[in-house]
Amino acid sequence: MIFRTTRYKTFELLGEYLTDPANALLLEDWAFRANLTNNWFTPENVLNSLQSIGERYLTAEALKEWADRYPEPATSRKVGVIMAGNIPAAGFHDAMAVLLSGHTLLAKLSTDDSVLIKFLLDKICLIEPAFHDYIQISERLNDAEAYIATGSDNTARYFEYYLGRKPSIIRKNRVAVAVLTGEESREELTALGEDILRYYGLGCRNVAKLFVPTGYDFTPFFEAVQPFESYCRNHHKFFNNYEYNKSILLVNGEAHLDNGFLIVHQNKALVSPLSVVNFEPCENLDEVRQHLEEDKEKIQCVVGMATNPLATVPLGKAQRPGLSDFADGVDTMAFLSKL
The missing domain is CATH 3.40.605.10 (Aldehyde Dehydrogenase; Chain A, domain 1)
Incomplete structure (x- = not known):
């Protein structure tokens, strides 16, 4: 050895x-x-x-x-x-x-x-x-x-x-989720864009769903993620997904928000199609906590502000895990050391 x-x-x-x-x-x-x-x-x-x-x-x-x-x-x-x-x-x-x-x-x-x-x-x-x-x-x-x-x-x-x-x-x-309070700065929302769009949403640590306060205004979010426009629009596979998912929502008459390369859709599902981020309004953090507990076997990490008690990863850091951020929460090294 x-x-x-x-x-x-x-x-x-x-x-x-x-x-x-x-x-x-x-x-x-x-x-x-x-x-x-x-x-x-x-x-x-x-x-x-x-x-x-x-x-x-x-x-x-x-x-x-x-x-x-x-x-x-x-x-x-x-x-x-x-x-x-x-x-x-x-x-x-x-x-x-x-x-x-x-x-x-x-x-x-x-x-x-x-x-x-x-x-x-x-x-x-x-x-x-x-x-x-x-x-x-x-x-x-x-x-x-x-x-x-x-x-x-x-x-x-x-x-x-x-x-x-x-x-x-x-x-x-598994997927990542983000818990927003409405108090996030523009810089923090831009960092959230990194969590959503890095690797085009294909990773298990990409944010696929947002928990937001009831009546949340997505305008600051869309403004903050604008720097990702060329990154998304210039990748033909990603942009094909965007156009396809947008057409499906339009044909079905489903309400959604759209900034030309990313779609935000109210949906209880944890997993969203590429180019789409689901969101679910919640009255308070206790309601969010209940949802997180119910779906904990499907959630890789919870992204949010450093002051957010439900967040396990700061905004913008979902795709930069450390050595001990084990996939699915299973300590690979502990498993290997006991063989």
Whole structure:
């Protein structure tokens, strides 16, 4: 097994590589390669994801906290990771957790995100060649002794049937919600636009629903998110979704608000189509709290002002999780340390 200090130092050096301005052109090249494979992965979004990984996951301070918190597993295991591909480098956190725990990674990559994950894993092996023996990319994970799988609610049932006999973490669909009070500043509402529109709403941490006070005026919100207009209108897939969803609402005669690239629709559903944000008026925070409790198994995080007692993530930070912001609230490192 690779020494623990070596494992953590390798990822620290990867973080330095991703955040070093001297590597900007190389990272841009990889961002364009990822975009050629998946049109949703614009170079801007790819670079945003890599920068966030370097700044939020791979700092010496963050990694030391992890090293101090989790014990070494008694035995090194083969851990199969079925990766998501909804946003750039979505599967990296799981891969990192497996390797930092001292286990062998058996990775089934998403076809939508194979370029970035291979790039990051290859870079890890360049920094520390010993990792070559602990990383396998494969379509079949029959040799795995434990599993981490991310997918839709439908694929989760498949995972549970076939993988549930071994230790496993199986993730389903989740979304983020925002709780607004009407006291948010323009800057905070612009930050909310980042939570909604970064990665075009494809991530499990993208805000898909707003809880707002009864009679909430959306004019300041639409004014604040105007800087995202070109970002949305110039992406043909996103804008096609916008035009399609707008036409459906118009044909059905459903009331909605629209600023030319983003639709706000009163709807109790947590999940909204791309380019649409659902909202639900509530009389007070107690009513919102009840809704959050009822849907807690479907909510990834709750975004809001720092002074909002219901918020778990500040406005503008939903897409910049830290190391310990585990998907679905399940501590991946604790699971791996007990194998």
